[in-house]
């Protein structure tokens with residue numbers, strides 16, 4: 245089945261792909277849902293056309309080919325379903341296979357500790373799996389999220405049932421097939437489709453030991469509440485409104501590139517985006533001139549073309565929500581320096597796509613909605629500041645704490661600011677790079693637990709202590 249859809253991908257162009265293969269993966273194969281009801285259309289963001297009908301009620305029914313070899317086909321499918329540019333999708337797939345290789349390597353290195361006790365006795369610890377883990381994904385990095393959750397889960401000896409977002413159901417099942425081809429036993433990685441209802445069933449299931457969730461803060465709270473009832477462990481990768489601080493002593497060219505990286509990847513639909521860009525007053529004019537010039541030059545259009553730098557937003561309601569944030573920002577006194585409007589590419593097949601022009605907002609204040617809330621679209625809010633002390637306090641004045649960034653040539657300042665920012669990641673003189681070796685996760689309401697890096701082993705395993713007596717038991721009674 246994987247072959248069927250993947251085989252059409254090399255020659256595929258925007259608006260030509262229809263998916264008909266079933267997208268649930270259970271006991272080692274793709275399976276149709278038992279009931280074909282409540283079907284919802286899944287839209288291709290670049291054309292606005294339906295390319296798959298997803299059944300939201302799901303019920304169980306009854307030679308290795310490397311991921312690397314399939315990367316281009318999977319990336320194309322990811323583009324058709326998600327709307328991001330092919331250049332970015334290829335990077336996502338590469339990060340996914342790097343993550344799987346990384347945890348496959350770590351699997352053999354899982355080890356406990358040996359502890360010497362008085363009288364020759366000793367104890368040792370064993371790292372054991374948790375059992376069945378559930379992964380629930382967001383729609384912005386469909387394949388990559390499935391890999392980030394399943395690779396450490398399986399490496400620690402767990403099974404995983406993964407539920408993609410109903411907006412992007414297409415590629416997780418291919419990961420399941422790749423695992424099978426690589427020798428993963430049937431049933432160890434399953435994919436179930438659906439939305440909130442399916443997610444709820446998974447979080448409440450008594451046999452589930454852990455839920456790893458990526459999504460918004462409100463849904464994350466519900467997941468945590470449901471998991472608490474069953475004393476299940478949770479990892480929550482939630483939203484953000486991250487600060488990016490640009491000091492006047494920065495390398496301006498790199499700071500401008502960093503600000504674009506921090507705001508416009510995947511049409512701005514990135515959880516760790518640095519959307520509050522604080523710029524020291526002295527360099528504000530030069531910064532704005534460069535950033536606006538380059539934002540205007542971003543090529544928005546057919547996401548399957550190599551030249552495209554920004555594709556389409558995930559769906560129509562989301563596009564309208566993002567445009568609504570821009571309108572509200574204007575009403576609250578922000579000035580639109582560029583973009584912020586629906587964009588209609590000249591290619592006739594893209595006229596109904598969910599495109600918008602990337603936006604830079606100036607004249608922003610900390611109390612504006614666009615500065616306080618996660619927009620999850622290509623909208624950068626620029627804020628002036630005077631001193632380091634002031635900007636750190638303002639940067640931390642948020643309930644979120646996913647990421648942060650600082651551009652400066654002053655090495656002491658860079659580390660001092662990194663220490664003082666309340667966020668799970670601080671990028672110094674770069675933004676939005678995510679090597680699999682490095683832990684990723686939130687502070688405050690952006691969640692807890694980590695993905696990637698060695699530490700994630702601790703979130704997918706539990707320690708058993710074995711105490712060994714070498715002498716006689718005390719004759720106490």
Ligand SMILES: NC(=O)c1ccc[n+]([C@@H]2O[C@H](COP(=O)([O-])OP(=O)(O)OC[C@H]3O[C@@H](n4cnc5c(N)ncnc54)[C@H](O)[C@@H]3O)[C@@H](O)[C@H]2O)c1
Nearest residue numbers: 381382383408409439440443444459460463481482483515
């Ligand atoms: N921190 C991270 O690593 C990270 C990464 C990507 C996205 N995000 C965040 O995700 C959000 C956007 O994604 P989204 O719109 O898909 O989020 P969402 O919260 O609407 O949905 C996320 C997932 O939860 C499922 N779900 C919905 N209701 C549920 C319920 N009651 N019980 C169980 N599952 C339920 C959805 O079907 C989907 O699979 C943004 O806030 C973004 O910042 C965070």
